[in-house]
Amino acid sequence: MSASGTAAAGQVEHMLRQVSPGRYDSYESLLHALAEGRLWMLLWHGRPGSADAQYGGMEVDGLGYAPCVTSPQELAASGWNRAYEVVTGRDIARALYPDRWGLWLNPHAPGGGLGIPWADLRRVATGLDRMPAGPLRLSEPTLELPQFYGLLTQHAHRTPAVRALRRCWVQPAVGSPYLAVGLDLYDTSPQALESVREMMRQSVSAVPEGVPVCTVALADEHDPVAMWLRTQTRSFYDREGPAPAY
Template structure:
């Protein structure tokens, strides 16, 4: 699979991710810069490529021997490594000693492995402002959001995955993440989807997710199309869901 991954071959890259996500068969030999396998002071090696951090590993005992690595290592499932690395924005680099330099898996794809490949779009993602005109949907969604006290703002983006159909993403910024609030926001979306044209996929993303690339893009590049506080409906302290009440000077 590594040999099949070349620039533009997203299908081969996706197959590699699925292999890594499979317990037992997705094992990798993690290179330890400090400590021994299983010891509290064990520390993965690190490398930087194009400004992104990666932990190097090899894919078999034979590759370990070919690499010339003379320090400790530990054999772990790719799924376990993905869960350990992505929260610190670290990727995984497979066989850096190989001809061509091996293959790097950036942290957003490790996050996909950790959370389930089919639950998140395949990268790299192309993100932009939506060009499709659906004012009825946006108006209905904003109206329903105004009736849902948990919602602070709504944003939107057009997402084109490397594999699969493009879709409209709605960014949800909420005051409260309690189960009743989540249920209310879910109901808000379901009540609004009737105004979406047939065949247009719509997904949601939580703006507070520090590791979601769509949420990151929305925070940096978009303005809300609904903003409760801009409409003068600042929640009172009794309904502020744990956030400080807003003060206007």
């Protein structure tokens, strides 16, 4: 392993030692280190690169995780005597999260190690600064924004790609809360998406200063905000439904 790879692996272990219940800032730092670091994935079957290679698996609270260790020293301490594969945190995150598999660091360690749920692996894979830090507190918005919602629904009605709109208030574990607008679209072509971006640009001028607004695609099966919007809220604009009330 290169010197940079060794340093990155060491940073993962350093940040792992800092994580404790309620310390979401330390957990975020661990995710950042994980994205750039190296992990030793434990192979239950096969050899690295072989067609029959298969990562190990474990289940915790009904969720699946692939076990790994964070250094050659931890590999030796684990007593693992089968094959393993050295990968970057970002690469393994990209491989695991679409199937809703998480990553479990050092399960042999005192206390049982630490699990990284698949939703956080998605953040590692796609960009930690692009998605809110969990666990998320999601609720109906309490801010009265009739001008914004009125303007947004007007522009939505003039944007053929938009089927419906939903909304929620998102409070990340780390970072500022914001208003999320869920987009239910008929069309996701580049031209349609640009029309939706223009709809939002024309509408956010009615949002009071200091109220962040973000959008989320309701069709995204892996986005926790989209999943909550689909199951817990009703549309405040629906092209095919009754007139909006906001």
